[in-house]
Amino acid sequence: MEAAGGRSVCLSVAVTAAMIEDEGFRSRLLNWITSYPNVEEVYLMYQHSRDTKQVQDSSFLKACMSFFNEIVGTGLKLTVGYTNVEGLLFATVTNLTVTMGSFENTRIFSVEKFLESEGDRRGPKARIYLAGLLNWVQFQDAKTIQMRAPEIWKAVYDPTEWAESALALPVEPTFNQPQLYKHFFANIHDHVASMKPLSTQERRLELLGRLRRARTFYSQLSASGIELEKHGRGGHIDAWLNALL
Helix, strand or coil: CCCHHHCCEEEEEEEEHHHHHCHHHHHHHHHHHHCCCCEEEEEEEEECCCCCCCCCCHHHHHHHHHHHHHHHHCCCEEEEEEECCCHHHHCCCCCCEEEECCCHHHCCCCHHHHCCCCCCCCCCCCEEEEHHHCEEEEHHHHHHHHHHCHHHHHHHCCCCHHHHHHHCCCCCCCCCCHHHHHHHHHHHHHHHHHHCCCCHHHHHHHHHHHHHHHHHHHHHHHHCCCCCCHHHCCHHHHHHHHHHC
């Protein structure tokens, strides 16, 4: 474990949701990590099994934020990898680094991605990130919002040149075309840039405001008769609000 020449080490740690939610395990894990004097930084990945793309478990998210505070409180640097948009919540609690993936298999960590599979896997349907909903929505559902509820569309869609290019295509783009991911990164950059100069408490208040506005937009979509598919709905919004309150 000790690096040659006494150089500092970044330790990669993969944990499950149950490990994070167990305070006793967290304490033992931190004791183990800090027992190595050369460890200066932790790169942490968590596996949270669920049937939705966004985390909808407020208890787990609260445990995550407590755990991350505990790690940073030891003086270690911390990077949390493989997050989806819930990474914005983690940015409200302490001074850490968060990576938010673009392709679906980089937005959710799972040991399955390291296992060989003999079967063919179908590519997912194309999705576009809608900043006002804090969510990835199936491309065709986004087009429905654009056509049937243009005022809501203006409120939830932060345009970029890449999204405009994708929306102008005569056919639906495939999931692996770069425009939709470039659009996501531009939007997420704007989210992070607005939070970066703020204090921890100010970041929390800003994100609470975004979440409450997103809840209103989802309610307006429902009232307009627009039914989004399972993963594009706002089931994560109340869970994230509860995690921050």
